[in-house]
Amino acid sequence: SEGSTAVEKKRWTLNDFDIGKPLGRGKFGHVYLAREKRSNHIVALKVLFKSQLKQSQVEHQLRREVEIQSHLRHSNILRLYGYFYDQKRVYLILEYAAKGELYKELQKCKYFSERRAATYVASLARALIYCHGKHVIHRDIKPENLLVGAQGELKIADFGWSVHTFNRRRTMCGTLDYLPPEMVESVEHDANVDIWSLGVLCYEFLYGVPPFEAKEHSDTYRRIVQVDLKFPPKPVVSASAKDLISQMLVKDSSQRLPLHKLLEHPWIVQNAEPSGIYRG
Numbered sequence: 001s002e003g004s005t006a007v008e009k010k011r012w013t014l015n016d017f018d019i020g021k022p023l024g025r026g027k028f029g030h031v032y033l034a035r036e037k038r039s040n041h042i043v044a045l046k047v048l049f050k051s052q053l054k055q056s057q058v059e060h061q062l063r064r065e066v067e068i069q070s071h072l073r074h075s076n077i078l079r080l081y082g083y084f085y086d087q088k089r090v091y092l093i094l095e096y097a098a099k100g101e102l103y104k105e106l107q108k109c110k111y112f113s114e115r116r117a118a119t120y121v122a123s124l125a126r127a128l129i130y131c132h133g134k135h136v137i138h139r140d141i142k143p144e145n146l147l148v149g150a151q152g153e154l155k156i157a158d159f160g161w162s163v164h165t166f167n168r169r170r171t172m173c174g175t176l177d178y179l180p181p182e183m184v185e186s187v188e189h190d191a192n193v194d195i196w197s198l199g200v201l202c203y204e205f206l207y208g209v210p211p212f213e214a215k216e217h218s219d220t221y222r223r224i225v226q227v228d229l230k231f232p233p234k235p236v237v238s239a240s241a242k243d244l245i246s247q248m249l250v251k252d253s254s255q256r257l258p259l260h261k262l263l264e265h266p267w268i269v270q271n272a273e274p275s276g277i278y279r280g
């Protein structure tokens with residue numbers, strides 16, 4: 001709509017906003033509730049210090065995050081409306097998720113009911129189908145990167161690790177015929193990495209801990225590469241849920257259950273709220 005082009009073209013400054021309460025700390029700075037003065041639109045303003053971005057060498061990652069997230073429009077993906085910067089800081093103008101951070105809710109509940117977990121997994125699958133349709137892989141699906149909107153709907157945030165995989169065919173000038181396979185693939189992995197992560201997330205929603213957790217990183221690494229998947233006796237989880245998770249946590253990425261098939265899985269069909277909203 002003309003609104004969005006105005007947003008993208010407009011030169012925002014701090015003076016365009018009334019700054020409200022701090023919402024918490026992000027990786028590279030604070031996040032504040034804010035209101036855009038002209039529209040009275042409530043947003044979250046993420047303030048990042050240039051010095052910290054430089055020393056962590058994440059400027060290119062931030063540029064990619066802004067480029068990717070600003071072009072995505074989906075009810076389960078947190079909107080990035082725009083950005084601006086001053087001498088010391090970069091400001092991201094983001095959608096405000098009224099019900100906050102999902103990982104805090106998971107810590108409080110310990111684990112979710114099968115209906116709540118299935119509702120969240122289904123809405124994330126729909127968001128990822130949308131992303132993959134635009135050749136965007138998130139690559140960092142985990143509870144910490146999920147926020148909850150005013151109606152209880154999940155919002156995937158933090159596209160800091162996302163990549164835009166494009167087919168070399170469109171970008172290579174002239175012929176592709178002489179490129180070796182690994183270059184044509186262009187990315188070392190494909191969108192199926194998000195299916196694996198969604199499977200890990202589904203397990204953690206139901207058991208309260210991720211499937212390959214171990215004391216030492218080396219043990220976690222070994223459990224992942226061996227797909228050492230075990231289902232504890234408690235809390236009791238349906239065989240149907242375990243079946244879905246077992247079809248997602250498959251070593252060969254091409255053999256993982258495709259996201260559109262996930263939405264047809266009996267556990268999702270019988271447990272997920274069609275609206276994507278879990279009312280408890």
Ligand SMILES: CC(C)NC(=O)[C@H]1CCC[C@H]1Nc1nc(Nc2ccc(C(=O)N(C)C3CCN(C)CC3)cc2)ncc1C(F)(F)F
Nearest residue numbers: 023024025026031044094095096097098100144145157158
């Ligand atoms: C994905 C990314 C990795 N995470 C983040 O960026 C984090 C870093 C800090 C905040 C969050 N970023 C956002 N948070 C919200 N909403 C929000 C957050 C927290 C509360 C909350 O529980 N309190 C204020 C409570 C209220 C009660 N008191 C006691 C504790 C804090 C309520 C609403 N909307 C948009 C964003 C965004 F992403 F646009 F910036």
